[in-house]
Amino acid sequence: MEKIATDRYFDYYQYNYATDDPRLGYYFLISDGEATLVYSESGVTEAFNDQYAYFHYFQYPFINPIDVHTVPSWVHEAIFYQIFVERFYNGDPGNDPGSVSPWGELPKPKSFFGGDLQGILEKLDYLKELGINGLYLTPIFESPSNHKYDTTDYRKVDPAFGDKDLLCKLIKQAHENGIRVILDGVFNHSGYFFAPFQDVLKNGGHSQYAGWFHFTEFPEHGGEPKYRCFGTSPNMPKLNTSNPQLKKYLFDTVAYWMEETGIDGWRLDVSDEIDHQFWRDFRQLVKGINPEAVIIGENWHNSYPWLMGDQFDGVMNYPVTKSCIQFFASGEISAEEFAEDLSGSLMWNSDQANFSMLNLLDSHDTMRFLTWCRGDKKKLMLAILFLFSYIGVPCTYYGTEIGMEGNGDPDSRRTFDWDENRWDKDLLAFYQQIISFRKSCKPLQYGNIKMWADDGVFYLERGYGDEKALTVLNNTGEGKNIVLPVGKAIDWVSAEKTE
Template identity: 40%
Template sequence: MDKSSVIHFARDQFLYSSSLDSITIMIMAKKGDIAKMELVHGDPYDFKGSNWIYKTTDMRYTGSDELYDYYRKTIELPHRRTRYAFRLTDHEGKTAYFSEKGFYDKLPEVGLLFALPYLHHTEVFSAPDWVKDTVWYQIFPERFANGNKELDPEGTLEWGSEDPTPDNFFGGDLEGVINHLDYLKELGITGIYFTPIFHAFSNHKYDTIDYMEIDPQFGTKETLKKLVDEAHARGIKVMLDAVFNHSGYHFKPFQDLLQHGEASKYKDWFHPHSLPLDEQKVNYDAFGYVASMPKLNTKNPEVKEYLLQVAKHWILECGIDGWRLDVANEVDFDFWRSFRKTVKEEKEDAYILGEIWHDSMPWLRGDQFDAVMNYPFLTAILEMFSSETLEPTEFAEKMTKVYHMYPHTVNKAAFNLIGSHDTPRILTECQGDIKKVKQIYTILLTFTGTPCIYYGDEIGMDGGQDPGCRKCMPWDENEQDRDMFEHVQTLIALRKEHPVLANEGDLLFVHIDSEVVMYKRESANADAYVLINLGDNEKELSIEECVGASLLYANPETSFTDTLSISKRGFAILKKEK
């Protein structure tokens, strides 16, 4: 038994709760090392004479990555507290107890065990309940639809007449989105995520001029309110993009600092290295060293109050349902804690989503964000389907690691994406192979989390790195891949009809070989199986677990009787009632 590889801490993804009467505990151990993992637990004050009263229960195996096996168990807490240790048995029958103070041959005294002293309501983490059932659609407003040509800025090009550049405009606006809400409803979308819509200079609007005004190119506050109302009438939530890390060059406080230097009352709104400001040398902190995006000083009380007013304003004025937080890891924790308190006081079930590309546990402890954009999920997808640097086994291991990075309560609200305005389109990443894209969408829409579709991917749009990924949406159906549309539409409908495919159940990779990836979704009432054939040949599988299952959906060449015959680059979704 390799004791050095056993990992557990009484916090974060290892110890968490979604209610006041239960706790979920996770532990990691060297892959293949442990034959049986048990949890010993009990109330620290529950004694019979001098003997502590405890229960022993099996930990549940929940998957493996390249180094570790993972185990998880949810236990009841009658008195909101517990002490616990782990009993490990190796393949030779040798046992050891693992507690907060180390390893022991027998169960140590209560004071040496891991402790949950008392579970308070503030320590129970839960994202808004509606999020786990939401299918998002990301819209880059300038390129989705032109609904009011009177708003077009000077020099606006004919819709889709040229390739996108960092500087050109095509006239997309909020009325264009309103005009196509029925299209989103038909697809099955229940949430819209907008990239910035506030007054800004660029076509991408990440260089804000005024956070309290809608960009004139997009419409007015009344237009946004109409859009939100129309979306809500169709069962669609609306989330806006908050760019609070930095402002734009034309933001009035920054212009004041440029003009007045030391005499400016806004000197402490930013991070100047010296004054006067020098745009050529960029002698001030700026996002990505871009002179036109000066970093805001969110520790300044005036800046903080201004931005918190922005957060409240659009909830109160237009009824938006959430905020996506741009470059969230570059803003201080204290600001985000205040932001969460402010937003939740105005709308308790508002969704707070951080843009962080790496391990995000420090922001997911219940005092800041509800979730983050799941870029590790995207990375694993691209490495298997695009660069093909991952074998199926390695993909399963990497996805299992992603799945155990955060508490399961967080995973249900994780914003799973396969592309955005910051990445090449998924069809381009897959070198135009639509079969790969269909397989990717099969995974996206049957995986734990809340999935997001980047506008146009559902009809086969292509495009390279920014600005190539920001083409105009083609509205002529003759220019759309309707077969791809129907595939995405079918998967969304299945996700809604069969909750086990969404967030009702757990997830475990159960069958992996050199060409096939298969994972199981488990719930109290049913199991579902998702299979992907990455090979260039038809694959016949006889899987004992799938006996008695029915075929929910597959590509036309795939069949299922006693065995599953899955076509090359095919997919299948099966379900078995319990």
């Protein structure tokens, strides 16, 4: 057996065993060369009692293929880019909402700037040159807000973003450029102006849509009823996803957009607050339409219950985000702790899930990473190197590559500055190079992973067949003598290059 990981509490060992038999019973012998102990479902014992063998070996009773977590074949090679649509590029000022702030002004919670689908379409060349091959768009369906997480009409592209034809055109051209597109599915809650919700406000408990939400009280003498919502936002009434009629409506919607536009999957908003049964049926629906569609949840925590093969392929990997903030930006954890925390979270899930995680340094819901780093670009670059070396799908929040900064919402949602003179071109070139390198490096795409630390330096090794890729990150601020194994070395961050 091989030790593949160590976290703050445990060592993890792995043994790969290939067999045609779908059944396997097993237990472990633990030996220090002299004494031997047994580890079985009975725990650690001095011997394995064959008289009760069937009672207490570990087992795969029968591996049924339908239970095996199968993920899209393309996730290993995917390199994603998240676009907050309203802030990326205003390609069609003709469809701007009524009152638009000047592009470049710092955003307020309710600012509009006019970013739209035409804007993304016109910048596909930029994205292609950057090298990404996947786009995650924040919501695009009709909604009164700039972020559009409060849907008014699930079947209509927001007029300020474009229309269905434009969406189809964007996805087609993205596909022609080798870029997959996933949309943001906001099924935990609707917007306040969603027609069925308005119907309940008007007709009370008698509305045919009353069961679509979580109403807790209808006042006897009129007035607004009480209902559960997302967080404390009354403009986002929580949907009752166990209601069969609502479920059919949402599933028809999901099928509609997949079939009409050919999108490559979904990012699922507030996915951990929706019932598991909804997600199980959702997976069957989505994979039935397109087995290669990806399903990415927005869970911020250990997501094992969603990643057993019956629900999501992966989730937005916020535990990794947190570890990156703590190691690269704030320096509050050591390289050892960084390796341990990452290793621990890897052991939560199967390899399939780990390869399908959307790994991110920042998003529309966090401070921008460069701001966590207080503008220290080298720290950001180390974190980017880590992100593109790690197992799973690296996802870049729009503008990170040109050095955009921003505090939490709404400041994390600034407009993309298209004046190249103000770009950090070194950072952009670095980004293009690391993307290109990842694309050429099978171990970074398909390899297993091991992490450790030595003398304050973090090591990440990916192995694929005979090939190995080793990423060495020195975040100590001091020079270190690092002895590398034979091979080709690239010094990505420091000024001096050594081979």
